[in-house]
Amino acid sequence: MPGPRRRRTARADGDARKLILDAAEELFAARGFDATPTAAVAAQAGVPKGLVFYYFPTKESLLTTLVTERLPAEPLADVxxxxxxxxxxxxxxxxxxxxxxxxxxxxxxxxxxxxxxxxxxxxxxxxxxxxxxxxxxxxxxxxxxxxxxxxxxxxxxxxxxxxxxxxxxxxxxxxxxxxxxxxxxxxxxxxxxxxxxxxxxxxxxxxx
CATH class of the missing domain: 1.10.357 (Tetracycline Repressor; domain 2)
Known part of the structure; x- marks a missing residue:
């Protein structure tokens, strides 16, 4: 009989998401987006491939999230x-x-x-x-x-x-x-x- 499912925590979710973005940043910079399969991002992040798609439904959404979050278009609120x-x-x-x-x-x-x-x-x-x-x-x-x-x-x-x-x-x-x-x-x-x-x-x- 399978044991109880472990509940995901906000911290675990945040850590996994950050690991995926970190891996995507490193691999996209080194290889380019088109030459980097999602499986490689998952392997680099140390997470299952399905978890990448849990956070980012498409590979393109992973790229756009990475860009918008890590180099904001409006980086300073007040100058x-x-x-x-x-x-x-x-x-x-x-x-x-x-x-x-x-x-x-x-x-x-x-x-x-x-x-x-x-x-x-x-x-x-x-x-x-x-x-x-x-x-x-x-x-x-x-x-x-x-x-x-x-x-x-x-x-x-x-x-x-x-x-x-x-x-x-x-x-x-x-x-x-x-x-x-x-x-x-x-x-x-x-x-x-x-x-x-x-x-x-x-x-x-x-x-x-």
Whole structure:
């Protein structure tokens, strides 16, 4: 006669779900989504394959959950605390640090997002939302910290440049990590911040 069924607990459920997402993150980054069977995710997580489908009805839902939960499209609820009045350069560096795009976990997620955006519309839309959020957040902190009145056109161009710089710095950090080289941290971005703010002033007529 079979023994009583063990009741699942919230903690056990949470642990299993996290293990599955951890395994998917590692394997999708290393092999790609299409080349990673669900069975491999289950084996990596140390759970039955059926448990993967219990949490994620389809393999695609596993990918979209991983992306939306681990690299949110709107990562900061409020950027006001990042603003240093009259010091837009420091404010931009604060924004980069708060977003934490340069840590190992974020870099792995970006590998997945950039790779899968080509073939998965949901991932592509998430990437668009993330970039739009970063652009708008940059405009907000620049407007709040600038010691001069910046034009809308100048703010838009400066935000585009700064978002590109943050992603470029994050990519450079990942290459350093792969080669086990020391990172430059925020110092390599501070010079770019100066250029962005100088361009903001020039485009707004404050640098004339």
């Amino acid at each position: 006001a605390d990042l603003v240093v009045t009259g010091q837009p350069e420091s404010t931009l560096v604060n924004l980069d640090a708060a977003l934490n795009l340069r840590d190992h976990h974020s870099s792995v997620m970006r590998v997945i997002i950039w790779r899968e955006a080509d073939t998965h519309p949901a991932v592509r839309e998430h990437l668009r939302r993330l970039r739009s959020y970063l652009h708008d957040a940059t405009i907000e902190v620049l407007r709040a910290s600038s010691p001069f009145a910046a034009s809308a056109r100048a703010l838009d161009s400066s935000a585009t440049a700064w978002v590109a710089a943050m992603f470029a710095a994050a990519g450079a950090d990942r290459l350093r990590d792969l080669d086990e080289l020391a990172r430059d941290r925020a110092e390599d971005l501070r010079g770019v911040a100066r250029l962005v703010v100088a361009g903001l002033a020039q485009l707004s007529g404050a640098g004339a």
